[in-house]
Amino acid sequence: MSSKGKILVVDDDRLVLATLTHGLSAAGYAVVDADNGDDAILEARTRRPDLALLDIRMEGKSGFDVAAYLREHGSVPFMFLSAFSDAATVAQVRALGALDHLIKPVDMRQILPAVEAAFKRIRGGVEPVAEVGAPRPRDPLSDPVAIAVGVVMHRHSLPRAVALERLRRLATHHGRALEAECEQLLAAVELLSAPAAP
Known part of the structure; x- marks a missing residue:
């Protein structure tokens, strides 16, 4: 059975991770999960996801660290899911070139449309994968x-x-x-x- 796309989901809260994995799988996506930044980078290298959904604040490597790796080495577009939306966090999200920044608590009714919109942008050529985060007119x-x-x-x-x-x-x-x-x-x-x- 073919999936709608492969998503790497990263969150150090196992309940959030399970909720996201279940919800995205039920919606037809292939999901690869990781509960820390190091495993996320390893999974990205080996599994080549189409999109990453990243928690920001985690022990060890943060979601920002993972995003920087994905942008520089894997050309994998990414979104953030975080409880934080202060000005400094929003500025960092923008600087890294995220497709979106969703605010916790987790609500699949918010997440699924955002993920679908991200895939449309990726596949429709609105935001070429190789140029995520690059300045463009x-x-x-x-x-x-x-x-x-x-x-x-x-x-x-x-x-x-x-x-x-x-x-x-x-x-x-x-x-x-x-x-x-x-x-x-x-x-x-x-x-x-x-x-x-x-």
């Missing part, structure tokens, strides 16, 4: 997350990191991926700002 109007963060910052007088966290919580509450939540918000804003019909 992009249309500023094509990034709904950045625009939605700006809208929330302006409307509620919030700093960027707080606005992003508010959007993440809304996405989790609605069971949507962050990008889908931001697109919903922008659609509503555009509807409200459209001129009334004569």
Whole structure:
């Protein structure tokens, strides 16, 4: 039976790891798991995953260490799943070129759409695997997350990191991926700002 793709899942919390492995397997993905950074790098070398889902803070090598290895040596795209969303963490996530940054607690209704979106980006050529994290020109109007963060910052007088966290919580509450939540918000804003019909 063919799978929808191979995912390396890394988390030092065995319950979280089991939940993710079960949920992703049930959704049709082949899952390789590891509960520490060293094993994650070994699995990435031998099993060649299509995508990695990484916890950030672990004993020994962190998720950031694993991500740096995947980017430099394996050209494996990655996402983070973490309880942390402070400004320093978000900055590091961006600097490493992650496809997404999901916030714990684990909710498969949030994770599965985000994983599916990541595979679409990888396979659709939107984000070539060899260039993950590399700077590239992009249309500023094509990034709904950045625009939605700006809208929330302006409307509620919030700093960027707080606005992003508010959007993440809304996405989790609605069971949507962050990008889908931001697109919903922008659609509503555009509807409200459209001129009334004569």
